[in-house]
Amino acid sequence: MxxxxxxxxxxxxxxxxxxxxxxxxxxxxxxxxxxxxxxxxxxxxxxxxxxxxxxxxxxxxxxxxxxxxxxxxxxxxxxxxxxxxxxxxxxxxxxxxxxxxxxxxxxxxxxxxxxxxxxxxxxxxxxxxxxxxxxxxxxxxxxxxxxxxxxxxxxxxxxxxxxxxxxCENIDPIYIKDIVVSGIPESILEEKIKEFFIEPNIEYEFLVKDYGIIVRMQTLESFKNTVEKIKEKIYNSIGKYIITEDEEKIEEKVFELLKDKNYDLSVAESCTGGMLASTIVGVSGISEFFIEGLVTYSNESKINRLNVDKNIIKRYGAVSKEVAEAMVCGLETKVAVSTTGVAGPNGGTIEKPVGLVYVGVKVRDKIKSFKFNFTGDRERIRRKTVLHSLFELYKMLEEDE
Incomplete structure (x- = not known):
């Protein structure tokens, strides 16, 4: 019909x-x-x-x-x-x-x-x-x-x-499976998984979003098992790039891991200005694990609130991997995330253009920083920073033993 x-x-x-x-x-x-x-x-x-x-x-x-x-x-x-x-x-x-x-x-x-x-x-x-x-x-x-x-x-x-x-007689509902992928260009993604898209009864498409790419498979409920088999092949091929499926949110997946490991979490934000904390507290039940969110926008705030060495800021600049890592070190919880970047539209330079963002993640004694070069307006850059910081946090929590 x-x-x-x-x-x-x-x-x-x-x-x-x-x-x-x-x-x-x-x-x-x-x-x-x-x-x-x-x-x-x-x-x-x-x-x-x-x-x-x-x-x-x-x-x-x-x-x-x-x-x-x-x-x-x-x-x-x-x-x-x-x-x-x-x-x-x-x-x-x-x-x-x-x-x-x-x-x-x-x-x-x-x-x-x-x-x-x-x-x-x-x-x-x-x-x-x-x-x-x-x-x-x-x-x-x-x-x-x-x-x-x-x-x-x-x-x-x-x-x-x-x-x-x-x-209507003999209704066969439509079945849609969305796999959300991040950190891989669309052209490379297609090359890696297009060989799986051979079933004639399934429609395939890529939907590019701010937070990544949706690989969508649409068919009838009677072909659901076929879709699930293709999904398994996709996971085997590009599993490390998959964020979520369907309507599941990355912040909810982070919450489940925090709960399983009984870890507390705090965040220190610069370019995202509280957006990361707001996204996290949108998850029901997170209050048991989320301790605090600090908006350390200025250099002075990073120094005074997070004990970031002023010489690090002077040498590398506020938008740097060194500062992102120093920011999470200034948070006392087992798990911590920091964001620092140039959201634009002003403030960019040749060395540090608009869209350059560093994210720091700490899980117990392990600290990593991640560099991104986002495109879009100020709001989109901030939103991408939030989603990618949660994704990197999720991966580190998953790897934690």
Missing amino acids: RCTLIMVGTELLNGATLDTNSIFMANELNKVGIKIDFKLTVGDSLEKIIQAINFGKEKNNLVILSGGLGSTDDDLTKEAISKFLNKKMIVEEKELIEIREKFKKLNIEFLKKNYKEVEKPEGAISITNDVGMAPAFFIDGIAAFPGVPKELYNMFPKFLKYYTDNY
């Missing part, structure tokens, strides 16, 4: 609003084995919405729209569907009573234009909106939902239950 998504709203085209609804719908559709062939975004234009519906229906049996079901003049999705199907618009008395009650409970006046929120093409089946006003509806292979995320999240699973029960 395959479908087309149509996201309606001029605000999605001009960048005023970020489209998160299609991501949610894609995840939900994957669970029931419905694959998205096309995703279209159209503005608040009756003609263009009809064109999009026509395209979707030519390609797939199921077309799903999000947005444009409200009461304002630019909410045109219902009218577009009605015209496309040549169906008149109706209002069911039961649904009119329900929406009037919602307005009454919120102490909001129900205006004439609010009738529009419960209009639908004749013959459409409504999907109850438990968290908002306008219900969604389904008719002749076309489903329409409000653009408000919380309302979509409420109604979409209910629609999928109805649709799969009535229109």
Whole structure:
């Protein structure tokens, strides 16, 4: 089973609003084995919405729209569907009573234009909106939902239950396996593992992210065992570069190792400015092991708070492996991490350009430093520093005996 998504709203085209609804719908559709062939975004234009519906229906049996079901003049999705199907618009008395009650409970006046929120093409089946006003509806292979995320999240699973029960037989859910890799260029990664990508029933792709590369394999649930066998081959080939799988976060893996070894942790940050500590404390239960996070941004702070020798800073500069290692030595916990670098956009030199970062890691009596040359804006460089410092920490904890 395959479908087309149509996201309606001029605000999605001009960048005023970020489209998160299609991501949610894609995840939900994957669970029931419905694959998205096309995703279209159209503005608040009756003609263009009809064109999009026509395209979707030519390609797939199921077309799903999000947005444009409200009461304002630019909410045109219902009218577009009605015209496309040549169906008149109706209002069911039961649904009119329900929406009037919602307005009454919120102490909001129900205006004439609010009738529009419960209009639908004749013959459409409504999907109850438990968290908002306008219900969604389904008719002749076309489903329409409000653009408000919380309302979509409420109604979409209910629609999928109805649709799969009535229109789908022998559902085979989509299975996706993500392997997150770091520290290896995409071209080399491909050369090392492309020989495993020979199964015709599996789709393969590389997704480049700030924190690394996602190797994604997508297939149907019935081919899950084949994917797992390919995954094992990938681990045998590039295991040392693999950070995590699927939705697992590297900070959660670090937490599990700290817990297993009963090690305490502290961090000293310069270029990341508290971002590393914030990421760590986002893990539930970490308070038992995380002792402190220091933002030692200035040279004076590194000297006074961490006892970094001022002569080391003078000789090598604050952005150096020597200072990164000295910073973790100034922390008293068994495990420690430091960050120092040039996040930009200013402050770079020929010798130490923007994106140069050093990370120090201490696990008991073992101390290592790692050099990185990141690209991107200030925020991306800082985020990459956090993720790579956690990855190096994880590897050292794994090696610790």
